[in-house]
Amino acid sequence: MSEIPDNHLILPISKPTKGAGGKTGSWRVFRPVILEDKCIKCMMCWMYCPEAAIEAHSRNEVPKINYDYCKGCLVCKEVCPVSAIKSEREGE
Amino acid sequence: MYYEVIWVGRGGQGAVTASRILAKALNREKIWAQAIVFFGAERRGAPVYAYNRISDQPIKYHHFVTDADVIVIFEPSLIKLTNVLSRARDNATVIINSAGRSEDMDSELHKYRLAVVDATSIALQLNLLVAGIPVINTAMIGAFAKAMGFPLIDSVKEVIKEAWPGKMGELNAQASEKAYRETRILENIKSVS
Amino acid sequence: METYDVITGNDAVAWGARLSRVEVIAAYPITPQTTIVEKLAEWVDKGEIDARYIAVESEHSAMSAAMGASAAGARAFTATSSQGFLYMFEMISWAAGARTPVVMAVVNRALGPPWNIWSEHTDALMARDTGWIQFWASNNQEALDSIIQAYRVAEDKKVILPAMVMLGGFVLSHTAMPVRIHDQDKVDQYLPPYSPPHYVLNPKLSEPFAYGNILFPWDYAKVRLSIQRAMENSVDVIKKAAREFQEIFGIWHGDLIKEAYTDNAEMLIFALGAVAEQAEATAELLRKKGYKVGVVKVRVTRPFPKHEIAKLANKVSRIIVIDRDISFGWDGILAGEIKATLHEHNVDTPVTTKIMGIGGDDILPDHIEKAVKEVYNK
Incomplete structure (x- = not known):
């Protein structure tokens, strides 16, 4: 076991990264797809994504899904207030 | 200076509020006072107790008042019902709301320095009613100020007006002052009885 | 301006929160705590304090909301007692692990059954292993002052842990006694605005992160050990907070x-x-x-x-x-x-x-x- 660092503030935050299971994007059965013309840029999908796999560069642009790490849970599709996210079967 | 006070009224008569108003009035005169309440399963009409500790020094006690130097009784029927006089110290002052009818004057009362005020009539004269019940607690604070010589009745009135801005405060302040003027102190009742 | 008034322990706690300039209050009423949050709700309603009051459906949600607000960088406050405290318990533990310096007043009350609303300390003592700092107030002045001190300690960069301030049900919560309500400028001098660590839930849109994810044993142990280290650091921080409080306000309630x-x-x-x-x-x-x-x-x-x-x-x-x-x-x-x-x-x-x-x-x-x-x- 490695030595535990003596630090008084280690925070329980995580970013998408290659873990024990590799890139989690390969777990997906369904892929969420953002419909750019319907998106109102409310960032609800960004907020709710449990893997922090939805990114954006400003409030003026449609967020982008990081398919390397998106597991395909489709929470984003559920929370989208304007049904601007559809799901597609992987491989189709 | 150290006094312990028991207020006994019925649920809805405002004994708790009276003890707090008294403490606030004393605070204006740099006298340290606690106002303690016992909350149980009270309903309107059931006996309710409130307490004060009053001193020129900060008080560190945190228990209920067991025996008192001053007992304020909101209606004579509470004497028998609660047996509150068993908690009076020797030389205690008992302040009672009564129209002075002989049947109100429990024989036990004669052991104490007695202050009598007809708070119910004062409330009715001022039309001071809440949900049809005469409000007597502010009059009883006026009676306390007269019987004990503190706090100043002006302090009592100021605190009452702050607590209920507008007409309600005005009427309650009047009730306390009227009670202050009308309270009769029976110092020598022991020798009379 | 500094004033003196005869107030209950619960009003003293509400004043402590007000003078600490709390920004988010999320609470659910329970006897004998209720009048704390009623007072704060009244002040928010009248616009006397610049805070958001979140009415929640349970104590579990109250702590969740307070924790979320704190994680987003706000100074958050809540209060509870007894059964409500137990219902909140899952989130009490979570708030410490999440390192959200929420301050909570706990009005100590016995646990049921049999049903009882009066004072007992067992409720808050049950949480002594959660990673919260625990203050106990012995009178109403200390209740007010400990809320302010609790924020100072909880938000200290060497600590970043939530803190609870206890006061006896009825014995203090409903007993009125003289309390000095401090000058706001002096409190501001003692307690600067909360400046949260970098992890507030307001990351760059381009770098989102998740909060409280699963960690495997080797990493989990590191995070939990950091709570112990922060607790150890807090000893000196509490002493300093008490000393400086005495310097500014002239009141000594003790330190630890x-x-x-x-x-x-x-x-x-x-x-x-x-x-x-x-x-x-x-x-x-x-x-x-x-x-x-x-x-x-x-x-x-x-x-x-x-x-x-x-x-x-x-x-x-x-x-x-x-x-x-x-x-x-x-x-x-x-x-x-x-x-x-x-x-x-x-x-x-x-x-x-x-x-x-x-x-x-x-x-x-x-x-x-x-x-x-x-x-x-x-």
């Missing part, structure tokens, strides 16, 4: 402990909160009767003031611990902590536990005097 009549004492009484002040008042009487009795108010139970207690205990021949609480199958909870402390520091002073005041049973000076006399001549 407060001593009374401990000079040349042959016996010490240890207690929490208003019970400790009650013991102090009784000790004053007992000193006049020739008993060399001192009182140690244990003001903070986490971090536990081990060194301070061991040092004092080593100088006396008898100790009584008054516990308004019980750990069934073991001992009074404070007594258990003190016995462990003395063992760790090789102090062999005998300790007698006196469990009193359960379910709000009044603790009279006579009760304390009887306990002292019983042990004093043993």
Whole structure:
């Protein structure tokens, strides 16, 4: 076991990264797809994504899904207030 | 200076509020006072107790008042019902709301320095009613100020007006002052009885 | 401007939160805590304080909302008691692990059944292993002042842990006594605005992160150890916060402990909160009767003031611990902590536990005097 660092503030935050299971994007059965013309840029999908796999560069642009790490849970599709996210079967 | 006070009224008569108003009035005169309440399963009409500790020094006690130097009784029927006089110290002052009818004057009362005020009539004269019940607690604070010589009745009135801005405060302040003027102190009742 | 008023412990707590400029209040009412959040809700409604009041459907949600607000960078406040505290328990633990410096008032009340609304300390003591800093107020002034101090300690960069401030149900919560309500400028000087660490839930849109994800044992242990380190750091932070409070406001409530009549004492009484002040008042009487009795108010139970207690205990021949609480199958909870402390520091002073005041049973000076006399001549 490695030595535990003596630090008084280690925070329980995580970013998408290659873990024990590799890139989690390969777990997906369904892929969420953002419909750019319907998106109102409310960032609800960004907020709710449990893997922090939805990114954006400003409030003026449609967020982008990081398919390397998106597991395909489709929470984003559920929370989208304007049904601007559809799901597609992987491989189709 | 150290006094312990028991207020006994019925649920809805405002004994708790009276003890707090008294403490606030004393605070204006740099006298340290606690106002303690016992909350149980009270309903309107059931006996309710409130307490004060009053001193020129900060008080560190945190228990209920067991025996008192001053007992304020909101209606004579509470004497028998609660047996509150068993908690009076020797030389205690008992302040009672009564129209002075002989049947109100429990024989036990004669052991104490007695202050009598007809708070119910004062409330009715001022039309001071809440949900049809005469409000007597502010009059009883006026009676306390007269019987004990503190706090100043002006302090009592100021605190009452702050607590209920507008007409309600005005009427309650009047009730306390009227009670202050009308309270009769029976110092020598022991020798009379 | 500084004012003096006769207010209840609950109003004192509300004033403590107001003077601390809390930004988010999320709470659910429960006797005897209710009037704290009623007062704050009234102030928010009237626009007297610049805070958001979140009405929630349970204590579990109250702590979740407070934690979320704190994680987003706001100064968050909540209050609860007894059954509500237990219902909140999952999130109490979570708030410490998430390192959200929420401050919560806990109005101590007995647990059911049988149903009881009166004072007992068992509720908050159950949370001593959660990673929260625990302050105990012995009077209404201390309740107000401890809320302000709790934010100072909780938000310190060396700490970043939530803190709870306890006050006895009814004994303080509904008892009115004179309280100094401090000048806002002075409080601002003592307690600067909360400047959260980098992890607030307001990351760049381009770099989102998740909060509280699963961690495997090797990483989990690191995070949990960091709570212990922060707790250790908090000892000095609490001492400094108490000292600076005294410098600015001229009031000394103690830091981790407060001593009374401990000079040349042959016996010490240890207690929490208003019970400790009650013991102090009784000790004053007992000193006049020739008993060399001192009182140690244990003001903070986490971090536990081990060194301070061991040092004092080593100088006396008898100790009584008054516990308004019980750990069934073991001992009074404070007594258990003190016995462990003395063992760790090789102090062999005998300790007698006196469990009193359960379910709000009044603790009279006579009760304390009887306990002292019983042990004093043993």
